[in-house]
Amino acid sequence: MLERFKTVLSPVLGRYFADFGVVSGKGCYLTGTDGRQYLDFSSGIAAASTGHCHPKVVKAAAEQLKKLIHICIGVALYEPYIKLGEELKKIAPFENAKIFCCQSGSEAVEAAIKLAKYTQNKPGIIAFEGAFHGRTLGALSITTSKMKYRDGYEPLLPEVYISPFDLVRVEELLKTKAIAGVIVEPILGEGGYKMVGIDFLKALRKLCDQYSALLILDEVQTGVGRTGKWFAAEHFGVVPDIVALAKGVASGFPLGVCLAKGEIMDKWSPGAHGSTFGGNPVSCAAAVATIQVIEEKKLVEKSAKLGKYLIKKLKDLQKKYPVIKEVRGLGLMVGVDFGDSDYVKKAVNYCLTKQLVLISTGADGTVIRFIPPLIVKKAEIDQALGIFEEALINV
């Protein structure tokens, strides 16, 4: 497959180092083009929250597919978009939440930035060093997890201030610039699964209130149960103004959501933003089913419980194999830091030969992440840990 890939797909996508193709997925398993079963601890980069092809998600999407694929909310009202708004309102980390839907995490971030700028009537955005918010030009302007992502695209958005995780610097910017919003990931996703910390987030909330800026949480990767709460914000007792969601929200269907407090959303004038495909009926139906499955199967609680188990087991491995520098994370969003990208590449490749799919993260790719579907069973975690330990022995 790799040869065909090279013939017809853009080399910009060419980060794959293994000729690994997939034909289907079920639960936590993928069937490779080689006919073998692979245990998937990547979830398609934290997107297959209810596992691959969860029957309830498939049913909801298939039923919608037969009824109506597309109309656009600008043309007519339709049930799945509104139903998704109602479902998200119930679990949102603030009262009276309203949604704007798009197709991806980057676009959810774009929407969040635009909403902040528009409603605050100020141009400035503060983001943090090492953050990843996406690849569209606006989201890229606030992305610094890998500087190579920006190479060739500068200059990007003006009035963007990239701050270190330093409250003095943030306050200085808030004092001296016209800042509409401060955007932060509660756990740096592509930045290496580093925790931002409760004190920092709480202080950020206070500063935003003091200087009339909106606090935007990018929960594209951490949201919808991944960290053992519906939203990672809940771990920190911090109430954001806007939340960007995507990835796991629709079990892998392309959907991004900008979720905001009603009083902020209500200031966004009709037509000030929009999208033809945003809130596509099939993606919204899949998202509603995803939320229902997460609720019915208590996957948020499971993520918290199994995440603790996974972290403990990985920390036990760290004691045995000092090549592991740190284990960190929350719920089923766990990073194992080796501080060595060559090692990580070899370990990930080794695991793949043993039918375990893992992916790396971090500025230099020195961290292996464990992000299985939230439906993962303890036995599957043990199976993954067994293969991972074998890699630690053999690499």
Ligand SMILES: Cc1ncc(COP(=O)(O)O)c(C=O)c1O
């Ligand atoms: C925290 C965060 N924000 C935004 C994005 C961008 O999402 P997408 O790739 O769907 O545009 C990602 C993707 O990894 C992410 O992890």
